[in-house]
Amino acid sequence: MQPAYYNLGVVYSELMQYDTALGCYEKAALERPMYAEAYCNMGVIYKNRGDLESAIACYERCLAVSPNFEIAKNNMAIALTDLGTKVKLEGDINQGVAYYKKALYYNWHYADAMYNLGVAYGEMLKFDMAIVFYELAFHFNPHCAEACNNLGVIYKDRDNLDKAVECYQMALSIKPNFSQSLNNLGVVYTVQGKMDAAAEMIEKAIAANPTYAEAYNNLGVLYRDAGSISLAIDAYEQCLKIDPDSRNAGQNRLLAMNYINEGHDDKLFEAHRDWGKRFMRLYSQYTSWDNTKDPERPLVIGYVSPDYFTHSVSYFIEAPLVYHDYQNYKVVVYSAVVKADAKTIRFREKVMKKGGIWRDIYGIDEKKVAAMVREDKIDILVELTGHTANNKLGMMACQPAPVQVTWIGYPNTTGLPTIDYRITDSLADPPETKQKHVEELIRLPECFLCYTPSPEAGPVCPTPALTNGFITFGSFNNLAKITPKVLQVWARILCAVPNSRLVVKCKPFCCDSVRHRFLSTLEQLGLESLRVDLLPLILLNHDHMQAYSLMDISLDTFPYAGTTTTCESLYMGVPCVTMAGSVHAHNVGVSLLTKVGLKHLIAKNEDEYVQLALQLASDVTALANLRMSLRDLMSKSPVCDGQNFALGLESTYRNMWHRYCKGDVPSLKRMEMLQQQVVSEEPSKFSEPTKIIFAKEGSPGSVMPNGFNQASPSMLNLSNIEENGVQLNQHY
Template sequence: MKHQSGGAEADAEQFDKIADSKGCGDSSKGPKSPRMESQEGKVRQLTRRADFFASRARYADALPLVDQALLLEPNRPELHLGRGQCLMQLDKLEEALTSFEAALRLDSQCISAQRNKALLLAKQRRWHDAILSFREALSVEPTQELRMELARCLTEHAIQLKASGHGDLQLFHEAIQACDSYAPAFFQLGVCYSEVNDSIKAKEMYRKAVQLHPGYVEALNNLGVACRELGEWEHAIEAYGMALKVNQNCSKTRENMAISLLQLGCRHLQRKELKEAGKALKQGLSFNSRNADIYFNLGVLYAEKEKWDQAKVNYELASNFDPRHANAHNNLGVIHRRLGNPEAAMKCFESALEVDSKMNLASKNLGAIYGSMGRMDDAIRLTRVAIDSNRQDAEAYNNLALLLRDQCDVDACLENLDICISLEPESRHAGSNRLMSLNYQSERSREEVFEAHRSWGSCVESSVSQVFSWDGARGNSGPLRVGYISPDFYSHSVSYFIHSALKYHDPAFVAVTCYSDVALEDDKTRQFKELVPQWRTICGRRDDEVAKLIYDDGIDILVDLTGHTGNNRLGVFARKPAPVCITWIGYPHTTGLTRMDYRISDEFADPKDAPGLTTEKILYLPECFLCYTPPETAPPVVLKPAQESYGCITFGCFNNLAKVSSLTIRMWSKLLHEVPGSRLFVKSKALACPKVQDKMRAAFAVHGIQASRLDLTGLQPQTGSHLHMYSFIDVALDTAPYAGTTTTCEALYMGVPVVTLKGRGIHAQNVGASLLSAVQLGDLVTETEEDFVKQAAACAKNLPRLAALRAGLRTRMLRSVLCDGPRHVARLERLYAGVISDLARSNTSALNIQESATGSLAEAQ
């Protein structure tokens, strides 16, 4: 009779032949009587019929026949064995166990009964008893099958104990000793080692399990996990690939494969291996097309390649598949901001903070957006949140400093910049921001400000490992090669002053190359590209790479247009990539670098008897060192003076609020007292914030100026509307010790005179003097505070002059040296030629001296 018991095939002997099998012995001894033979024949007949039913899985029919046979022969172990087999198949396990034990009492060597008892105990999950039973069976017949079953029971018993909190690795090891080909024991050992973070041993166990059972999907999956934890992404991918060959639809395996490819892609990203990263990440999507982290890292990849639209799409997909992916929201905001969509950027940063209210990056970024909108209170609050979440975040302190500076709190700005620099001493941009901020404080001496610049330059130059050495000019044939480097080749203040140099350069005399660090190009950028023969984009490239590029381009004169303003490249100049390095336009003080050879100025901004302190030599342009190109979108001048339209004299200033120093507020307050009934109109980004307005009113209240006399407003969205607001003022007031430049030119272009205060030996304060002298308004350049108040009051009260200036100042300005591009550039390029000639002569003199010395040595010998 063939039975199935406990998942293993039971004995197949026919009941009438059990006495002849090796599983149980024949209990009858000696000669048999006729009665005994008759009884035996009946038992044989019953067992034959039982075997027939059992062979057809009709165990319910077979069982009564076995029971009848037992009534005739109760001491035959094979009958108890057969009964137990039927009962097992009928799932009457306790009765079956009784039958197997009865068989064993009659014949302790009945291996079939012992094995079936063990299988039954295992079926009941009585692992401890099953183990004992299998061990007894093995003592009688040590077969591979029994060893395998013992290993299974030991493994299951260990799992059972582990689940109850009494885990014991020894049982797994005993299972392996019982049968070293039992793969699940190795697998479970791997799980145990994984749980204690011993990935090396876990990997070893999983690999052994896979070797024993190549199609073991669970072991292959866990092998992949162990390899991932060890950073062996390629091996993990190999393991998951093998698992998918067994079951290509296993969702867990496909998910793990996607994660491994994601991690491999991230490793390639960190190493800047962008091609390999893209391949791994895209392959990962083929296994899990809804994995937000893969889309996020593809966004990072495309951002690295500056493919902003593709980066944007992938960040959008990441946030779509995981709306709580704060990093995806944040990075999408960065892309929107880079693409010139601050409103969309703001929403993204806000979404990131909804997910994680203390997210450092999102807090900083949203703070920066709010700051650009003039929402200073919100901007500062968010930046402080970023600092609270990470007290070591140097960048957050830098951002907070600039926000405080924008609202005219320069002291607090410098305090936070000092913290930033203490956290990150190598932060050159923070160092430049600090130097820039020193220019705003009227209380500081010019010597103190200069020394800070010189010290910064010394530190930077000493930290640069590679410096190009020059004995003189290159001696290139053909036009002089001039390079301009700036992050401001777009609609930025600097663009109005570099325009003429790019437009009117003489290609037969000067070959211009622009090194553009512009992150977001606009129409002005594209216009500039058409004006020059060679345009180099350097955004995102390291200083040493840019310096090498400039050197390889064979530039003779490299001109810095940024100084210590934002995103400068002074680190490039510290490497001296050209024979002559010049700073111009962008910054009203020294760079502090000894390797910056010259700074371009004029005799109004830097009088020869009292020039500004500088590490560079000053190159003087005649009349004015600046040339202004007005915006094409400027509205027409409103000819009627403001006081005729609004009934009172209105003074105004549209400069950055940080320039409104204590000196400036004191002068302006004196002027308002000097001209009773007059008003002061101040427009600046930070004044969009009511708290900043209150602070400004309080500063004037100290000098007795009522809040009602102050009109304070934020920026206008368009250049045209910004310029139109000059129609609301009669006389523009300059700031000190940091005068306006673009704002002064804009006021003059809109027909509004500007009154400025000179500063002895302070270039930043004297720029206004240079601009006003260029348009023949030198009488509005004052020497003292009292003179400033007197001239501004007189100018405001002189209605005929104001009307005449409204009507004719724009034309006068366009005809002046200030807007005469061709004449300005011709002078500029002659200045360049003179510098190169001086360098060549200096080099020749040095060569002659060297040759004479050599000759003298030869004679002495």
């Protein structure tokens, strides 16, 4: 009778009458306990119903009586892989890995288990292991485009861009319309400054998947890097139409608006404030802290940033890390650095040698980082990133510290009501400023920044006009800052100084179409392209700094002035002409030049800016003398005086702490006001600003997002690139 029951089970299975089929298989197995095929088929039914544990139990019974039953072993591997994915998504990644490995015990060449091990190890930041299993998955399944794509993500994050391109191209040779790989290839080309190739890839990704929101975000990053701010904002807004909760596009849009904001209205403030209100709903806020309210006790200062590497922000955070009085201001660094370099190691050693604490938080959920901050009893938490790449504003939204501050990395308000203060000075943000901020402005006694020059800078070279016989103006600011209005003013200057030249260095100038558009714009303004030198990105810092030897006079941008570039220019002996404005981003040069002793190079308007440049250019001898004295002038100024700067910063922190001890907490007042407001919109869920690895779960061909998103070269930044992707966000 056993074959009859078994065959009935097969028939009922084909008729999709699965309960009846199970009954038949069970009767067959009851009469013949060694009936392996019956157990196997029962497992298939349970597996298809999603009851993975029952399926696995059936396969175990099957293999107990027939250990070499290949079909059952393969089915067991599939079920275990699916169970691994299930428990991983429920939060137990280690158990998921265990199930994937167990699957390979039953089928050692099962590519899906290998692929999912690659995804899991990627999520665990064990990238060497992830590479091994992606390579194995591709070896055993040469059609697995997802494995190639994810390998590309890892190589891209390791700055091995050539290998990343190779992986993405391999994925596309398997799946020509694989939108993720098309997008990711576009991201790498954007990082490399290959704007035409990048646009082609991202547009293909959108054509392959018109609702691919993150591809529009990346298109925005590309346009921003190429200097087309209005097109960038349009692309971000297209992303937000598809995915209103895209954190990358939302923050990138805010960053982009700074490049064209002259402060004539409150639209940019309102955009930040509205973003902050919406973002806050994703996080529960701490409303009390265990920190002892003793106004004079030693304080614990936390600094959180992804930019503790050779990056623009790093030149301004070094002074506090080095010169803090660690006895009274203990430093805890929360480093979200994606890829550490020699500077990261040097910072870590200096902090730990002085008795501070260094915590690597890259890849850790922001809510967990907030819990770490609570455990560390941080008194004053300072974030250094704002709306740029790989920021931790989600952690700041939790309000884990009693006093929270934003500083350095972003030229505007964060919009977050949980941040108490924004550090600035009286020149970048004059007391009479009409620019609005969610945070309360706190002004340092001197400049709000302290610059630590690169030890690789090399010597100051004589002004080139002495040997050239003509003046060379220049700028090494990113293209997003060189707006059409800036070019109009620069063209006026060049046209008024006979035989003068302009040198501009920017990553996208390795792209012919970007160069052509830039030169065409200047030609339309009356400046022949033969008088303009366009330089692409210079990789080595020493070579980059020595490139200032090509210019006599540096021209600042507006309404988004340079910061690192201005400091570099002055340190290399090149005087910079800047212009005052009505917003912080416009006034950074005002603060820097005033404190260095070059107040006479600050213009009030465009006409005065032109006149100041012409006056500098008219006296080459004076220019040469200024150049050779400027480094010393700057080194002795407040802009480079780390010791006094740290004293002023510590005094500011102490005043903040005194206010907290008295119950004066600006953020709590704001939060109370917000809670009293009637909010009509539904709470939203923001996407995390991380990368996306697309994980194939179990069956070949099914692809789902699994927590890593290479789609975002921004903030990106989010990424948010001097740096992205995702550090594609330009810090200022």
